[in-house]
Amino acid sequence: MKTVKKIAILGAGNLGISIATGIVEKKLKLPSDIFLTRRHIGLLDEFRDLGYRVLCDNKKAVEESEIVFLCVQPQQIDILLKVIKPVLRKDHILVSVITGISLELLREKATGVSQLVRAMPNTAIATGQSMTCLATKGTDAALKKVENLFQALGLTLLIEENLMQAATVLGASGIAFFMRYLRAATQAGVQMGFESQEAQKIAVQTAKGAASLILEHNSHPEVEIDKVTTPRGCTIEGLNEMEHQGFSSSLIKGVMTSFYKINQIKS
Numbered sequence: 001m002k003t004v005k006k007i008a009i010l011g012a013g014n015l016g017i018s019i020a021t022g023i024v025e026k027k028l029k030l031p032s033d034i035f036l037t038r039r040h041i042g043l044l045d046e047f048r049d050l051g052y053r054v055l056c057d058n059k060k061a062v063e064e065s066e067i068v069f070l071c072v073q074p075q076q077i078d079i080l081l082k083v084i085k086p087v088l089r090k091d092h093i094l095v096s097v098i099t100g101i102s103l104e105l106l107r108e109k110a111t112g113v114s115q116l117v118r119a120m121p122n123t124a125i126a127t128g129q130s131m132t133c134l135a136t137k138g139t140d141a142a143l144k145k146v147e148n149l150f151q152a153l154g155l156t157l158l159i160e161e162n163l164m165q166a167a168t169v170l171g172a173s174g175i176a177f178f179m180r181y182l183r184a185a186t187q188a189g190v191q192m193g194f195e196s197q198e199a200q201k202i203a204v205q206t207a208k209g210a211a212s213l214i215l216e217h218n219s220h221p222e223v224e225i226d227k228v229t230t231p232r233g234c235t236i237e238g239l240n241e242m243e244h245q246g247f248s249s250s251l252i253k254g255v256m257t258s259f260y261k262i263n264q265i266k267s
């Protein structure tokens with residue numbers, strides 16, 4: 001009887017590789033405890049060299065694993081599930097990061113598996129700083145195992161599944177929204193006289209610092225804003241101009257437009 005404490009990452013693309021790398025970097029598993037699959041396995045040579053078990057045989061990876069991550073694109077999931085269905089066991093924990101695939105649909109397609117977790121990380125998982133929202137139809141024990149993995153790769157939040165689309169927009173698309181802010185701030189820095197690398201460094205570290213004030217001091221954005229806005233000063237003048245130009249309003253409208261769109265795609 002083989003040990004079944006291994007992890008299978010089916011669809012070792014951008015997100016799958018980030019999850020595997022993070023798990024190994026945080027020393028939760030050895031590379032040899034992780035199966036990585038994709039069809040073009042030549043693209044995973046460097047990971048084979050690092051000791052990961054690289055395969056194109058999804059069934060074998062599933063058979064020998066306890067936790068199975070489904071990391072393919074939404075249009076690829078049907079074929080993948082058809083292939084692995086015969087080897088899925090009741091005790092497998094199936095974790096899907098696939099946008100728009102509900103737990104109910106997953107259960108229907110992966111009959112036999114009772115431990116299902118849906119996860120919505122973001123690309124900052126590559127640096128161990130993901131915000132990962134989780135929803136489950138499984139036992140607390142199964143959820144805990146999955147939560148432990150994602151907690152090593154950032155923060156996690158257990159949510160009702162009906163909020164998964166909102167979590168996708170706020171967390172996963174959120175990376176793009178913040179990147180656009182960073183680019184704009186950098187452009188302003190260049191206009192004021194910095195080289196672009198310098199401006200970017202200032203903007204990025206300032207964004208990280210602002211986030212850390214909220215995360216580590218459990219503060220509120222307005223409290224931190226008050227601390228840097230002197231009466232009649234330059235900060236309040238800039239902030240008010242941003243608001244006159246629709247800063248908060250355009251952000252909220254942008255997020256909501258993404259939300260309406262994601263709901264159209266999935267309905």
Ligand SMILES: NC(=O)c1ccc[n+]([C@@H]2O[C@H](COP(=O)([O-])OP(=O)(O)OC[C@H]3O[C@@H](n4cnc5c(N)ncnc54)[C@H](OP(=O)(O)O)[C@@H]3O)[C@@H](O)[C@H]2O)c1
Nearest residue numbers: 011012013014015038039040071072073074076097098099
């Ligand atoms: N990027 C994000 O911010 C984000 C956040 C949350 C969730 N997601 C979701 O995560 C999933 C993966 O995203 P991604 O950006 O990592 O996509 P990706 O880079 O395209 O990775 C998908 C991988 O699946 C492999 N694949 C396709 N069919 C397969 C099969 N039958 N067996 C094994 N491997 C197979 C592909 O490689 P081959 O072509 O070589 O097979 C590819 O490497 C998507 O469903 C996306 O919705 C993404």
